[in-house]
Amino acid sequence: MGIPAHREAELLAQVPTGLLIDGEWRDAAGGATFDVEDPSTGKVLLSIADASTEDGGLAMDAAAAAQESWARTAPRERGEILRRAFELVTERAEDFALLMTLEMGKPLAESRGEVTYGAEFLRWFSEEAVRVSGRYSTSPDGKSRLLVTKKPVGPCLLITPWNFPLAMATRKIAPAVAAGCTMVLKPAKLTPLTSQLFAAVMMEAGLPAGVLNVVSTTSAGDVTGPILKDPRLRKVSFTGSTAVGQGLIRDAAHNVLRTSMELGGNAPFLVFEDADLDKAVDGAMAAKLRNMGEACTAANRFIVQDTVADEFAERFAARVGAMTTGRGTEDESKVGPLIDAKSRDKVHSLVTDALDGGARALVGGAPEEGPGYFYQPTVLKDVAPDARILKEEIFGPVAPIVTFSTEDEAVALANNTEFGLVSYVFTSDLNRGLRIGEKLESGMLGLNAGVVSNAAAPFGGVKQSGLGREGGAEGIEEYLYTQYTGIADPYAG
Incomplete structure (x- = not known):
């Protein structure tokens, strides 16, 4: 209604x-x-x-x-x-x-x-x-x-x-x-x-x-x-x-x-092979699609261990594909518009660049038709390492997925940015979570959590964040x- x-x-x-x-x-x-x-x-x-x-x-x-x-x-x-x-x-x-x-x-x-x-x-x-x-x-x-x-x-x-x-x-x-x-x-x-x-x-x-x-x-x-x-x-x-x-x-x-x-931010979202994938997908939905992805804390790069990457991507894409776009005042709306045409066009240019570089859109990948500045919730897989979408802040409902095989590789990929606002890590091994957290260059860390903002906690970043x-x-x-x-x-x- x-x-x-x-x-x-x-x-x-x-x-x-x-x-x-x-x-x-x-x-x-x-x-x-x-x-x-x-x-x-x-x-x-x-x-x-x-x-x-x-x-x-x-x-x-x-x-x-x-x-x-x-x-x-x-x-x-x-x-x-x-x-x-x-x-x-x-x-x-x-x-x-x-x-x-x-x-x-x-x-x-x-x-x-x-x-x-x-x-x-x-x-x-x-x-x-x-x-x-x-x-x-x-x-x-x-x-x-x-x-x-x-x-x-x-x-x-x-x-x-x-x-x-x-x-x-x-x-x-x-x-x-x-x-x-x-x-x-x-x-x-x-x-x-x-x-x-x-x-x-x-x-x-x-x-x-x-x-x-x-x-x-x-x-x-x-x-x-x-x-x-x-x-x-x-x-x-x-x-x-x-x-x-x-x-x-x-x-x-x-x-x-x-x-x-x-x-600005370019938050990495790390998923290790021992993570509870149900919780990881829940966390990914919150970290990516909250506020249509228009948040400095939004997960910008999904860095998933190769042994679970296909399963995570399939589950995540299914959830993302079920999200309905619409005016925020409508009861069925789950994803609202982007703020203006310029923002929508920038998001689409990042997606287009990734697709041209060999990425696959598991869901979405284009602007919505009709009035307003809506963009389809999107999940991209097989994103090339040099794709712009991995380097620039997306500020939209688009999730690019890349893979890693070792902890050191995951940390190197996560820290490969001039930004350092927030990072997300999903693992069932607390020692691993703390160990990775100490290596990540960010002012905040979500450990098995897709939302970290809290009035009682210090919010801020390092490097150019x-x-x-x-x-x-x-x-x-x-x-x-x-x-x-x-x-x-x-x-x-």
Whole structure:
């Protein structure tokens, strides 16, 4: 049956369409707007304010002006605001889920899962706000005392991607709020509506004016460039492509900004001959097809031991082939559209290159016909070692399978990438799992698990997959700096 059209219209009418600057929703300085489309139909959902360089400057002014008072706000009060936000998001879970499905395309069941995951960052950091601590000690020579404290870094620029509109916002905003930092948030132009609604919820939860400012825009460089050069900015946190992240790191160097970068991935999914294949296929479905494969944590390369490769491929292809594509609001939809035509065309070019190089499509292998940017869930076997699909991030529902014979070969194939965000290993031998895990070059490891993301765990990668960690006890540290005070010996004189 799906969601009635009037329900969609009622929800869209609740989404703020302006820029949030210093606690007020405003039109863009030049009055410009841009359209946000439904990727399953190509139709316009809403037109919202398109921020300019001037608007970005006003948002930075507001964040800088609010920083001192916000940093002095009691940790308990900051935590209670986050707790109220958690409760409000949870109460409005269906609104947030439907809005994400409309603007991003994922099936409603997955959007509901993202609401739960995204809200958990609000609850987690509401608890971390009061856990920030330092230390007091006697110096080794006994002649002084050492006082170490943690302080908020200051105003932050937060740049979020389009693929997880709520969770990527909460994963950055929640620790910044808990630490006592003010923010300018620049959401992705393809999916800004969820951030607009979430910002309204944060204000409803009691966040003071100027602490969170939101500037949606189609001209990211014009808005964020001057902010990055502003001497009052102290940190930039970005989730997105490695190429854009590298540019931001270069820009951040001008003012030696603190940086958190969660960048691209090329996750290997290793299946050993002693793995429980039922569990491995379940894990592969979660690691590959969640979010239509449009996730930096998505399994990108399936590296399977040659003795079980045929059986794994057959079972996996059967499961993938049973997945139905459709608009995310439809009950039978299991795989939604890709975000836009450019993304769909890129996925197809990778598949075509692999097929031209000798790969076989066990299922899928082409775009879907009709409106929207759908691509058939696909499994490829006999993929050539030099195929582009093994080197580039796919960001789509396509699984290329290659084989190995020894542990060393598996590790070499897995590490043969400039990326290092997450790896997956399926084996019934715990010692092997731990041994392989120690050899893999990635910031996260799923051991007999196809999903690793958790608000209580540090999320992040190595190599060109990024810098810093989000979530866990480590997440709030990204928004704090350490101050040391040397105190004269209280027994002297």
